[in-house]
Amino acid sequence: MANIVRAIGDRSIRAYIDPERGTVSRELYVNDDIFAQELEQIYQRCWLLLGHESQIPNPGDFVVTRMGTEEVLMVRDRKDHKIRAFLNSCRHRGMKVCRYDEGNTLVFTCPYHAWTYDTKGKLVGVGFGNYANAYTDTLPTGSEEWGLVEVGQICNFYGSIWATWDPKAPSFQDYLGPFAESLRHCLQSSDGEDAGLEFFTPFQRHRIPTNWKVPGFTSVTDLTHTAMTHRSAQAAGLHEDRGTGKETAKPFPQEKYAIGDHNLGHGGMCTFYDQLGVPDYANEWFEPGVDDYFRAQTERKKLLIADRIMPPHGWGGGHFAIFPAVMVDSWRIRYYHPHETGITERWSLFGVDKNAPDHVKDAVRHYAERFNGPVGFFESDDMENWNYVFPASQGATARKYDYFYRNGLGHGKYDDRLPGVVVNGSYTEEAHRARFSRWLAFMEAKSWDDLYPLNKSANHNIWPGVDGQASAKA
Amino acid sequence: MVNVGGKQTMLEDLILQHELEQFCYLEARLLDERRLTEWLDLLSEDLDYWMPMRRNIKFGDWDKEFTDHHKEINWFDETKDIIAGRIRQINTGVHWPEEPVSRFEHLITNIEVVSEDADGIRVNSKFHVYQNRLQDEINQWVGRREDLLRRDPDTKFKVVKRKIILAQNVMLPKVVNTFF
Known part of the structure; x- marks a missing residue:
């Protein structure tokens, strides 16, 4: 195990985060020693996404494929x-x-x-x-x-393949905790069949000159960036919701939150459904016949899960993240491999119903190609922001000024629908903070024995003010 | 140089070669001078603009090198409408990877006329695209193009099909916001 970094001013790793102020030191993003330690403490232990069985x-x-900086x-x-x-x-x-x-x-x-x-x-x-x-x-x-x-453990989770180097890590199911059902849901075809997706080949792979946590932690659940970052796509009429004929969906009782599991580090922008079954399908595609297909699939899905409440999952451009850096929404999985402190490789996999007709597969593929990645209408704007936060945070002056992660601090609540998860307003940074709770736990832990869920009594939440159940302060 | 039509004289071949070279250089100039909507006018309404990804393959597995145009993920798989959308986005002035605007230089070379038939004229060429932006950011793309052009009364030619073969595996520049 690597030693705990004691870098500038002999600070312990814990001192790089100030929960009361709601701030995080820029050293976390620019310091080579911290990066090296992350590879040991996080990437040697966590479950990481390899790809898909298809x-x-x-x-x-x-x-x-990759696990962190290494090829697998x-x-x-x-x-x-x-x-x-x-x-x-x-x-x-x-x-x-x-x-x-x-x-x-x-x-x-x-x-x-x-x-x-x-x-x-x-x-x-x-x-x-x-x-x-x-x-x-x-x-x-x-x-x-x-x-x-060989990897320490490998898991086929409804077609997606995950691995960890650490044979002592908990099972992938336990690692996911309450997010297992959400991830399972996202790997279903649009009619609700388990593992009903196949993924287009090959991986979309590209470099981003930034620290892996910039997109991996900060941007995966960042509703406040959309209007400014993606102004040009909106102004040019390139809507992420794909179609000019987009309908307003019929009301279906649901709540949208930024959520974070501070013990597990997972979280994101998630919809909680307050009614049994599945909402009506609303048109959203340009291409002829595609809405007809998805409407029929939705009707089948309604029959399949009429008596259940759907698990919380990403909604309308939203997504949730599996710690450390996998971003999942329905049919789209994007994840980040650290290369160097300031270089990250982003890989994306785009899924489609295995049994979809060709015209539907074409439409989904075109959406994947045109909106995502370095060529994508939407994500090209993200790349610029993710890139230049790195050099602008790296200087001797800049790195003395902490990042603001206070948005919504103290307003989160535990929610019975997803036990252990803190639920907060959708424009808050609750999910970001959960990531840092888990990050710190990994960076300080001597082994998996110290970490939730192997350590069942652990409470990794470092931030103040969560209502209801005890916070780490208690 | 080939006798593309089978019936032209050497002079006609030279004139065609010259006209196609001038067309390629015009495209490059319009792109570099940020006259993107004028460049768009050089593309046909039924445009098929394709940049496949390229795999690391075993010698001889040539059919596996490029991603399948219609079944796999490509870098570009565009119609004219989609390219028009990209140009609208750049021209908003708030498309951050192109704001402040970049300094692009498109070098086009190795222009070869392959054949001419009822579909149009097949022309191959190579490019070296250099992007310099902000203070010190440099991105480069090198590759070749396989074009199908059609004669046009207004613009002399229009691009009907373009296959862009990039000498790259992982996309190393963070953003691709120019055309080839």
Whole structure:
């Protein structure tokens, strides 16, 4: 475990956040020591998103993905067809054993000395292994131990594939806590079928010159940025809601909140539904026939969950985030991989109903391509803001002035509908603060034993003023 | 140079090559001089403007290199309407990655006339797009284009199809807010 950073003025890591003032030091975003420590304390322990099973449907299929700064191979085994994940680094000298983005293979052979691994990660051959005294035997002694480094745990959650390096981490279900049902809901097709989405290939991957927490923490649940950041898209009539023929939805009892789980770090802009069933479909697509499809799907979904209340989830351009940096709304998953203190790679996956007709898939794909990422109408504006907060926060002067995270501080309430989650006004920074509660817990924890939910009595909420149940102050 | 129509004289070929070069240079100049709505007028109403993503592939797996135009995620997959929307957005003056406005330079080279038939004229070219903005931000895109142009009484040619082949895997510039 890395040592706790004691950087400027010998501050403990806790002193970088001032809960009473509602502020966070810029050091969290610009300090290389803190970044290095995050890779140990957060990225070595948390469950991270690898991708989706639909990217590797056949035995022997693989795709190169990432866990933080490191490349990981997500592979479907040729024999048992299970999905496994390995560090893309040969055990001999550390060369990448795979340099293709994706494909189908029998084995991964390192281009350096031909160390060769099967799709279970097992070392099955080495170059010159049959020569006298080479490697002592035909394979290195104890070759069972010299397989590719495998993740500590892996989980297929309704088609989405997640992994953690830490074998002692809680199960992914427990890691999600009350958000499990929300994530499950977002991975359903529009008629409510579980794991009913497939995801367009490939990943949309692009670099953003900023710290990973800028988009990962601050911008995933940031309703106050929309009007200013996205002014140009609004002014040019490029509405994110996709269609000029957008209808106003029929009233359906619901409440919209910024929510944050301070123990788990998840949260976002979520709608809570106050009535059984599913709201009526409202038109929103330009392309002919697409609304007809989604209306019919909605009618099927109504029948399927008529007697239940839908789990809270993102709404109309809203989304929630799974700690540390996965942003989820229905059918769209965007996540952030740290590269360096000031360089982040953003990956996006765009889902569509597996069984949708081609004209619907085309419309969804076009929306994905045109609104998202570095070319996207909407997100290109985000990139500029996310980029330039970094150099403008980095200077010796700038880094002495803390960021304001006080918006709505003290007005949150616990809510029985999502136990443990603090609910606050939709334009507040409740979700941001929950992220910092969890961030600090990870940065201080010696192991998962200190962290919720393995430590059931932990209360990681550092911020004052939550009504109802006890806050960390109590 | 090819005898594209099969019946032109060498002089006609030279004139066509010259006209196409002038058209490519005009496009570049309009883009660099921020005359985007004039550039838009050089695109046909049935435009198909496509920039696929490019995979790292095994030698020989050529059919897997580019993302499928109609089934996968591409960088650009545009109609003229969508490009018009992008231009409206830049011209609002509040599109932050292009405000303050950038200094773009589009260098177009290797202009080759491939063929001419009833569909139009197929022209290949290469580009090096340089963007300099604010104090020290530099972004560059290098690649080639495979165009289908149609003769036009007003603008001489219109772009009907453009496949933009970018020499890039992960998109390294944070924003792509120019055209190619």
